[in-house]
Amino acid sequence: MSDHLTVLIAGAGPMAAAYAAVLRDLHVPFAVLGRGEDSAARFEAEIGAPVLRGGLEGLPADAGRRFRAAIVATDIDQLAPVSAGLARAGIGRLLVEKPAGLDPTQIRATAACLAGLGCEAFVAYNRRFYASVRRARELIAEDGGVTSFHFEFTEIEARILAKPRSAEVLANFTLGNSSHVVDLAFHLGGEPEVSAGATAGGLHWHPSAAVFAGAGRTRAGALFTWRADWSSAGRWSLDVRTPRRRLLLEPLETLAVQEKGSFAVTPAALDDADDRRYKPGLLLQTRAFVSEAPEETALARLSAHCEALDRVFLPVFSPDGFESPV
Structure with missing residues (x-):
């Protein structure tokens, strides 16, 4: 799958590692943005890819040009603020781990923020x-x-x-x-x-x-x-x-x-060979997101x-x- 721009993975935990494995096999270049040193080190040891440290503060100034899309795979209490931060940085397409926020109030506020910034967002219900x-x-x-x-x-x-x-x-x-x-x-x-x-x-x-x-x-x-x-x-x-x-x-x-x-x-x-090789459902969900493939119809819009x-x-x-x- 050809792609001239990089997809950003926000988060460096197990879910981020699962996405990285899929993106690598889809031949989609990616970068990883983490917050904690321990999780970043574990990710680098498992995946063999570097992690940008510092959370949103470590985001490159030209993020909007460098990353055509981002996958938000942080802890649940960080999904909303990180999604908003990435959209404000100019990234125009997000796949956010479910349920996209801590509670309904936070989810609705995040959706309004992203819509106001012209950011297209989906919720990752991989099942x-x-x-x-x-x-x-x-x-x-x-x-x-x-x-x-x-x-x-x-x-x-x-x-x-x-x-x-x-x-x-x-x-x-x-x-x-x-x-x-x-x-x-x-x-x-x-x-x-x-x-x-x-x-x-x-x-x-x-x-x-x-x-x-x-x-x-x-x-x-x-x-x-x-x-x-x-x-x-x-x-x-x-x-x-x-x-x-x-x-x-x-x-x-x-x-x-x-x-x-x-x-x-x-x-x-x-x-179900793909579901056995990767975290179940993740390959097709990620492919739908990064390539706008026909499977995108199953993606849940925010x-x-x-x-x-x-x-x-x-x-x-x-x-x-x-x-x-x-």
Whole structure:
């Protein structure tokens, strides 16, 4: 893939390293901008590419000319300020790790800032690019659409607390992490028209809720339900029904199919070599972003993501027990 300008990766952690591996194999030149010395040193040892230190203050003065695009792969609490800083420096196209900010207020403010600067921005929901999801989209189209779907976004508390995270990040963990499942569910199932939900309980690190449940209808008439219980057992999953079959993504990287009229559930054959070689979904997502390839249609625009905050995410994560027309 030819490219005469360099893509900037903002961040030097594991996610940045995953992007670097993909960009290298796509033959897209890149530079890396880091903030902490430890993460920069680890990145250089793993990837073998230099890291500019100093965060935004280390950004070259001619960044707008040197970098045609940037991938923002920082910690979640830095996504919004770094995105705004890169846009102010003149970089006109951004791919920002989900959910593009710490909370809805910050995400909306960042989107307004970028739009005012004429910066085109996307949110990196890489699960949209899984081989399992691509195959599910094909089968849904072949079958004439979705009739119903169910999704679960239970998180495993022990795994979450095993990593150092700020209280603010933990308190916003639904949007910060579980949004992957919710985004994917409505990406495949269709935009919601009406939804009703409720939450219960709470955890010391996530006091607003521990149990989530609800239901609704899409604009195309498909019914949907959701459930998550962070105080119990469970996992991420998506169960989609069409007029001809059931499509089960559990885990999301896999696809199992149950044909109408049969009890048998069989694994679907997937062209998932790229998902095995790289972080799943990342190759196609990155290629869509840097080359404006046909897969770009699956990229989530930041403007659409802001609209989805009220229409999609908040009715699931913070419904307050009332019906929410969306």
